[in-house]
Amino acid sequence: MIKVQEYRPQSFTDFTKEENVKAYQEALAKVRKELVGKHYPLIIDGKEVDTEGKLTSINPCDTAEVVGTTAKATIQDAENALQGAWKAFESWKKWDMDARARILLKAAAILKRRRLEACALMSIEVGKNYAEADVEVAEAIDFLEYYARSAMKYAGFGSSETTWFEGEENGLMSIPLGVGVSISPWNFPCAIFIGMAAAPIVAGNCVIVKPAEDAGLIAGFMVDIMREAGLPAGVLQFLPGVGKEVGEYLVNHAKTRFITFTGSRAVGLHINEVAAKVQPGQKWIKRVIMELGGKDGLIVDETADIENAITAATQGAFGFNGQKCSAMSRLIVVDSVYDEVVSGFVERAKALKIGTGEENANVTAVVNQMSFNKIKGYLELAPQEGKVLLGGEAPGEANGKQGYYIQPTIVGDVQRDSRMAQEEIFGPVVAVLRAKDWQDALDIANSTEYGLTGGVCSSSRERLEQARAEFEVGNLYFNRKITGAIVGVQPFGGYNMSGTDSKAGGPDYLANFMQLKTVTERW
Ligand SMILES: NC(=O)c1ccc[n+]([C@@H]2O[C@H](COP(=O)([O-])OP(=O)(O)OC[C@H]3O[C@@H](n4cnc5c(N)ncnc54)[C@H](O)[C@@H]3O)[C@@H](O)[C@H]2O)c1
Ligand SMILES: N[C@@H](CCC=O)C(=O)O
Numbered sequence: 001m002i003k004v005q006e007y008r009p010q011s012f013t014d015f016t017k018e019e020n021v022k023a024y025q026e027a028l029a030k031v032r033k034e035l036v037g038k039h040y041p042l043i044i045d046g047k048e049v050d051t052e053g054k055l056t057s058i059n060p061c062d063t064a065e066v067v068g069t070t071a072k073a074t075i076q077d078a079e080n081a082l083q084g085a086w087k088a089f090e091s092w093k094k095w096d097m098d099a100r101a102r103i104l105l106k107a108a109a110i111l112k113r114r115r116l117e118a119c120a121l122m123s124i125e126v127g128k129n130y131a132e133a134d135v136e137v138a139e140a141i142d143f144l145e146y147y148a149r150s151a152m153k154y155a156g157f158g159s160s161e162t163t164w165f166e167g168e169e170n171g172l173m174s175i176p177l178g179v180g181v182s183i184s185p186w187n188f189p190c191a192i193f194i195g196m197a198a199a200p201i202v203a204g205n206c207v208i209v210k211p212a213e214d215a216g217l218i219a220g221f222m223v224d225i226m227r228e229a230g231l232p233a234g235v236l237q238f239l240p241g242v243g244k245e246v247g248e249y250l251v252n253h254a255k256t257r258f259i260t261f262t263g264s265r266a267v268g269l270h271i272n273e274v275a276a277k278v279q280p281g282q283k284w285i286k287r288v289i290m291e292l293g294g295k296d297g298l299i300v301d302e303t304a305d306i307e308n309a310i311t312a313a314t315q316g317a318f319g320f321n322g323q324k325c326s327a328m329s330r331l332i333v334v335d336s337v338y339d340e341v342v343s344g345f346v347e348r349a350k351a352l353k354i355g356t357g358e359e360n361a362n363v364t365a366v367v368n369q370m371s372f373n374k375i376k377g378y379l380e381l382a383p384q385e386g387k388v389l390l391g392g393e394a395p396g397e398a399n400g401k402q403g404y405y406i407q408p409t410i411v412g413d414v415q416r417d418s419r420m421a422q423e424e425i426f427g428p429v430v431a432v433l434r435a436k437d438w439q440d441a442l443d444i445a446n447s448t449e450y451g452l453t454g455g456v457c458s459s460s461r462e463r464l465e466q467a468r469a470e471f472e473v474g475n476l477y478f479n480r481k482i483t484g485a486i487v488g489v490q491p492f493g494g495y496n497m498s499g500t501d502s503k504a505g506g507p508d509y510l511a512n513f514m515q516l517k518t519v520t521e522r523w
Contacts, residue, residue, distance in 0.1 A: 040220030046233025088234025
């Protein structure tokens with residue numbers, strides 16, 4: 001057992017303090033000098049492998065800027081990564097849990113030292129402002145620290161309770177699954193990327209990590225940290241590439257034991273289907289862990305503290321431009337306070353400043369051209385489905401920089417079954433729905449196929465208790481924003497079409513990557 005203090009989440013940086021802003025700006029300058037323009041190759045069996053094709057990261061807030069490149073894996077690279085990982089598994093699975101956990105703790109220590117660099121790189125690569133980047137790197141450190149400690153409870157024989165039976169020794173062993181693939185999104189390219197790699201690894205598996213195409217640099221940065229922390233060759237194979245090429249190849253492969261995926265519902269459901277088909281030579285049912293999208297709603301009733309509700313709505317809707325699976329994309333307000341809440345929300349959102357991540361703007365550019373075009377489509381739909389109360393334009397420019405800029409947009413009186421109220425937009429666009437009363441508000445909240453996050457602003461104990469039982473979401477928040485789950489504090493993951501509810505950062509998350517063997521010896 002490693003001697004470590006009890007897990008405590010990282011605290012966040014206070015950017016109202018001038019010295020912290022200055023330190024961030026120095027980190028931006030350092031990253032511009034040392035990391036911008038860098039190329040990250042594949043890492044297969046501990047060796048750097050370069051490819052003819054490349055993936056290019058573009059600064060979404062200034063599309064004239066190339067941030068850097070990564071290699072672009074071929075099918076042959078994916079095959080080599082898979083074969084190599086199975087070889088590495090033969091020794092990695094025999095490592096002590098403690099020894100595996102030490103590597104995560106060492107990686108967390110390195111990341112703590114390089115926290116500001118990781119933040120600055122994300123400001124440039126995906127347009128996170130200071131607080132959003134800071135909270136994400138804190139989450140990445142937390143995942144490493146938390147999973148290292150969680151691993152201890154699975155160490156050795158008898159790691160789970162069994163009942164005593166006279167004349168026998170009985171026990172349960174937790175053993176790793178084998179080799180899997182971890183496919184991650186661009187919106188939390190540091191924390192989710194590393195959490196989805198570290199958890200299976202500490203449990204004794206080997207993993208091929210396939211980062212999102214738009215955020216390969218921060219992924220490469222994190223892989224360097226894992227290598228520096230002492231991860232043996234082949235345990236983590238770094239495979240940037242195109243999802244529907246190398247990702248799909250690995251999902252399909254007979255030798256892939258598990259798939260952990262975080263991303264859109266459409267891609268997730270497709271992967272689920274492909275993974276379910278048994279391939280020639282396949283000896284197992286692939287385990288699939290899915291974290292998908294949301295259409296997350298916040299209810300405000302007539303008993304709520306209205307100012308607090310407006311703060312919760314503004315933070316939940318526009319943090320990182322609404323590009324969070326947890327983002328508040330539906331505000332559901334009881335009729336008697338509708339005008340007051342909505343006018344306050346519009347006023348608050350009007351004050352948000354648009355600009356680059358590096359300038360620490362409140363709202364920055366959305367990630368890429370595809371996302372920009374998709375959101376523009378919803379802006380065109382908005383006047384047909386409701387009243388545009390704020391925004392509604394996609395200027396594609398801010399402070400003289402060309403980028404994927406969308407105005408914070410609020411659309412009032414949207415109907416519950418309309419597209420604006422049902423489809424994940426993944427941008428700074430909120431649908432506001434008017435409810436007759438509390439019960440109607442709860443019915444509206446539950447009227448989607450998703451079930452990720454949700455919230456209620458109310459001072460009625462009875463209603464909060466009803467919501468606790470009946471609001472169909474994996475993460476439910478009362479009288480606060482519905483984003484920003486903290487590792488170990490709010491285990492995260494959704495129901496229904498939002499995923500397999502595997503609860504990243506929760507006490508049982510590692511069990512997703514293990515199988516149990518019951519062993520009985522008759523004396
Ligand atoms: N529930 C959660 O915890 C959570 C967290 C973050 C993001 N998300 C969701 O992720 C989405 C945004 O991320 P995105 O745009 O990167 O999602 P996406 O589905 O487009 O891509 C996710 C990953 O899948 C890969 N991919 C694409 N097609 C593939 C295929 N056919 N086979 C294998 N891999 C493939 C991509 O290359 C990428 O690495 C949103 O829907 C958001 O709600 C969910
Ligand atoms: N875990 C994050 C959301 C991750 C999805 O994008 C939150 O709680 O806001």
